[in-house]
Amino acid sequence: MRKYQKIIEYVWLVIIIALFVISVQIIKSGSLENQVYSFGIWAPIIFVLLKISTLVIAPLSGTPLYFVAGSLFGPYYGLILSLVGDVLGSTICFFLSKFYGHRIIKIFAGERYFGKIVNTVSILKNTKSFIKARVLFIGIPEILAYASGLSKINFFAFSLINILFYLPVDFTFVFFGSEIIRIIAKHSILFYSVVLLISVAGFWSLQNDYKHEKLDNMQGM
Numbered sequence: 001m002r003k004y005q006k007i008i009e010y011v012w013l014v015i016i017i018a019l020f021v022i023s024v025q026i027i028k029s030g031s032l033e034n035q036v037y038s039f040g041i042w043a044p045i046i047f048v049l050l051k052i053s054t055l056v057i058a059p060l061s062g063t064p065l066y067f068v069a070g071s072l073f074g075p076y077y078g079l080i081l082s083l084v085g086d087v088l089g090s091t092i093c094f095f096l097s098k099f100y101g102h103r104i105i106k107i108f109a110g111e112r113y114f115g116k117i118v119n120t121v122s123i124l125k126n127t128k129s130f131i132k133a134r135v136l137f138i139g140i141p142e143i144l145a146y147a148s149g150l151s152k153i154n155f156f157a158f159s160l161i162n163i164l165f166y167l168p169v170d171f172t173f174v175f176f177g178s179e180i181i182r183i184i185a186k187h188s189i190l191f192y193s194v195v196l197l198i199s200v201a202g203f204w205s206l207q208n209d210y211k212h213e214k215l216d217n218m219q220g221m
Contacts, residue, residue, distance in 0.1 A: 051085025
């Protein structure tokens, strides 16, 4: 299972790097509207699915997608797509947890997050406690979404509060992120140098983690 999760993390790193590069090239070309039109229906669908996956598969970070959303689809359309992905992703987490319980959470969230999710359930007693928890877990909403499915929180309240929290966060990241991409596009050589360093560091870090986990498993046998 851990090897499977590591593979997903490797693939996700490649996808994020590719999206950043594509975003910069689109901004440099100055043909955003034409590019968005040429994407067709599949591009926004794929983007939403990627955003959903960052919530359902807990180790994946969805923050980079906010940054590229505005440059790929425009700030307003990018905001809508990000919000749709977040809401659908949280909803899927909620119902997976509610109907399939601990076993499915371990599969999608992994051992690293499973304990946090189970521990979070005890503080979700009513809507007021959920709002407090939503503030606390604003950076990792997937944990709260899975925990909410195991709790007695009403789905309507869960969805409404989630949307209210997602709106300002998504707006800030998408609009702020698109401006960052525009700045980066003006200094693309520096950007690609940084990307190369991040890529090497990222792969090295993932590989190093995997080696340590493998060594720990061997010592525990």
